[in-house]
Amino acid sequence: MKQNTTIIAISGSLKSTSANTNILRAMAKIAPENVIVKIVEGLDQLPHFNPETSEEMPAVTHFRNQIKAADGVIFSTPEYAFGVPGVLKNALDWLVSSGELNDKSVAAISVSPMHTGGDKALASLMLTLSALGTNTPQNSSLAIGTIKSKVNELGVITNPETLQELKAVLTALLESIN
Ligand SMILES: Cc1cc2nc3c(=O)[nH]c(=O)nc-3n(C[C@H](O)[C@H](O)[C@H](O)COP(=O)(O)O)c2cc1C
Incomplete structure (x- = not known):
């Protein structure tokens, strides 16, 4: 049996104090011992997607x-002008033809200081993920609103309900992987 499960966590925000990246850090902390949640950095290092680019x-x-x-992969994204930030959409566009997300189990989260929790960005992200052929289990998506009331001054998630919701998302993702 496979010993460890590796989850890649991708934040749609480049902000150093990003609430989305903090959510992914919280998920890494609550993950079971045999589950490694690795936060991918450097989406801004990816060039703008161009379908004519053939060089490595x-x-x-x-x-x-x-x-x-x-x-598996967990995405956590802010909502920018009712959509997904360009940096995340650009990263996803690089995966369309190469197919790394095809059949991959994914979870999708949006985080916002607004009550809506960035639900429009989440819906847009889910649509893009479906175009990429991902496996999106039930209960593996979550919009988190009013984030500022759910973290402490260090950006650590202190709201028990939010932590429970994140655990449920992680459980749904892990069940779909296993
Ligand atoms: C350019 C821009 C556009 C934004 N548009 C929205 C929006 O449409 N809906 C929303 O809920 N929040 C919007 N926000 C606020 C973000 O939700 C907020 O900055 C959030 O904390 C970003 O997540 P982060 O902390 O992970 O970077 C916007 C912020 C920026 C900078």
Whole structure:
């Protein structure tokens, strides 16, 4: 039996104090011992997607290989102007033809200071993920609203309900992997 499960966690925000990245850090902390949640950094190092590009680009190859090697992927995204931030959409566009997300189990989260929790970005992300052929289990998506009331001054998630919701998302993802 496989010993460890590797989950790649991708934040749609480049902000150093990102609430989305903090959510992914919280998921890494609550994950079972045999589950490694690795946060991928450097989406801003990916070039703008161009379908005519045929040369091998190290940042793109590295990104694709990380996804390929993972058992599952968690996305957490802000909502920018009712959509997914360009940096995340750009990263996903690099995976369309190479297919690393095809049949991959994924979870999708959106986080916002607004009550809506960035639900429009989440819906848009889910649509894109479906175009990429991902396996999105039931209960593996979550919009988290009013995030500022759910973290402490260090960005650590302190709201018990939010932690329970994150556990449920992780459980749904792990069940679909196993
Ligand atoms: C350019 C821009 C557009 C935004 N548009 C939205 C929006 O449409 N809906 C929303 O809920 N929040 C919006 N926000 C606020 C973000 O939800 C907020 O900045 C959030 O904390 C970003 O997540 P992060 O902390 O992980 O970067 C926007 C923020 C920026 C900078």
